[in-house]
Amino acid sequence: MTWGSDLITGPANRVIATMQNGVEVMRFGGLQTGSRPSPFQIVEQCDMYRLRRYFPDGANDPSRPPLILVPTMMMSANVFDVTRDQGAAGVLRELGAEAHRFS
Numbered sequence: 001m002t003w004g005s006d007l008i009t010g011p012a013n014r015v016i017a018t019m020q021n022g023v024e025v026m027r028f029g030g031l032q033t034g035s036r037p038s039p040f041q042i043v044e045q046c047d048m049y050r051l052r053r054y055f056p057d058g059a060n061d062p063s064r065p066p067l068i069l070v071p072t073m074m075m076s077a078n079v080f081d082v083t084r085d086q087g088a089a090g091v092l093r094e095l096g097a098e099a100h101r102f103s
Contacts, residue, residue, distance in 0.1 A: 035083040038090050043100075054081070054089040054099040064098040077103035 041056035069088060071077045080088040080101055089099040 035085070037078075037081045038084045038087060038093075040081075040089075040101075050103050052101045052103065054101070055093050061098065064096055066098045066100060067092055069099060069101040071101075071103070077101060 038054045039056065040052040040054045042050050043053045043056075044051040069080045071079060080099075081090075084090045089101070092099045
């Protein structure tokens with residue numbers, strides 16, 4: 001392969017891949033999955049942090065031990081609540097804990 005052909009095939013391959021991705025988004029109905037994040041309430045906030053309480057409707061139940069989720073500095077704090085049924089906040093609630101998260 002010569003140097004000049006890379007200048008043409010590289011961008012052409014990217015255009016084709018972008019078109020294929022666009023067709024798949026149209027075919028499968030976009031990027032919506034129907035999943036929802038867990039409900040939360042911000043219970044404490046200052047310049048340095050926010051403390052979220054997940055599922056505030058059942059808060060302060062003495063039978064649920066409180067757990068505080070603290071993300072690493074290189075990770076988004078939303079990783080604990082990707083989906084309501086499969087995120088850490090939802091799973092911990094099903095296991096009987098009350099989840100809180102610092103961000």
